[in-house]
Amino acid sequence: MTTMTRRSFAACAAACFMAAGFAQPAAADQAAETYVQNILDEATPRLTSGDQQAMFAAVDELVDKYVDMRRVGRFVLGRAARQMTDEQAAEYFPLFNDYAKMVYRNTMENYAGQRLAVTGSVDRAAYDIIVNSKIANPAPGDQFADAIIHWRIYRDREGNMSIFDAGANEIWLAIEQQEQFTSIIANNGGGVKGIDALIAEMKARLNE
Numbered sequence: 001m002t003t004m005t006r007r008s009f010a011a012c013a014a015a016c017f018m019a020a021g022f023a024q025p026a027a028a029d030q031a032a033e034t035y036v037q038n039i040l041d042e043a044t045p046r047l048t049s050g051d052q053q054a055m056f057a058a059v060d061e062l063v064d065k066y067v068d069m070r071r072v073g074r075f076v077l078g079r080a081a082r083q084m085t086d087e088q089a090a091e092y093f094p095l096f097n098d099y100a101k102m103v104y105r106n107t108m109e110n111y112a113g114q115r116l117a118v119t120g121s122v123d124r125a126a127y128d129i130i131v132n133s134k135i136a137n138p139a140p141g142d143q144f145a146d147a148i149i150h151w152r153i154y155r156d157r158e159g160n161m162s163i164f165d166a167g168a169n170e171i172w173l174a175i176e177q178q179e180q181f182t183s184i185i186a187n188n189g190g191g192v193k194g195i196d197a198l199i200a201e202m203k204a205r206l207n208e
Contacts (some may be wrong), residue, residue: 027123029131032153035161036131037118039066047112055112056105063104068154068162069097075164076178083191092199099202103173114138116149129153 039062046058063069073096074081084092117136123129131151138145152165152172165174184201185194 029121029123029129031159032123032129032131032155032161033118033121035153036133036151039163040116040118040133043108044115047108052109055109059105059108060101063101066163067100067104068164069093069100071154071162072100072164072174073097075174076181077185077195078178078182080182080185080191080195084195085192088192088195088199092195095199095202095206098206100177102206103177114144119148127155129155 043058043062046062047055049055070093073093076096077084077092115136116133118131118133121129121131129152131153133149133151134147135142135144150167150172151163152167153161154164155161165172167173167175181198184198185191188194188197
């Protein structure tokens with residue numbers, strides 16, 4: 001079985017929150033910018049307690065509140081999502097929820113105590129918006145001082161928004177996970193058999 005190593009897992013998470021710029025902006029979206037800034041303002045004081053477990057609990061709550069986990073969970077399966085059985089779906093989606101939270105917790109730990117401020121947005125479509133942010137007042141020598149962090153926002157027909165992905169330098173967490181997940185599925189026979197292998201691998205990662 002193809003194995004998602006701890007090193008590649010950590011690298012994926014780190015890559016999504018480090019480094020530089022996105023695309024040239026086509027149009028800004030003030031509503032999406034406000035939506036993201038409100039989330040960032042809510043997150044900041046909750047990530048400064050200095051207690052790791054309290055911080056992790058806060059990240060989990062924010063993910064539950066703002067990330068469309070089921071939509072992301074289907075996306076990362078790629079074409080295999082259409083082959084998943086009802087029994088597999090009942091096991092996979094709660095498992096993916098826990099798995100994705102682990103990624104967010106490990107990543108946001110690097111930003112505990114920092115305040116992120118929205119710097120602009122790219123309105124790619126009515127339902128697909130990229131919002132950019134960066135550390136508001138970085139300390140001298142902060143390794144993340146120039147990092148531009150991106151948030152991909154999904155807006156439904158009623159105008160409700162949710163976070164679909166996060167990343168930087170055109171490297172996106174959900175896309176990285178999709179590459180890993182679809183590789184595991186393909187390397188284990190594809191289809192239902194491959195999804196079973198993926199579920200087993202996710203359980204192993206969560207139990208480490």
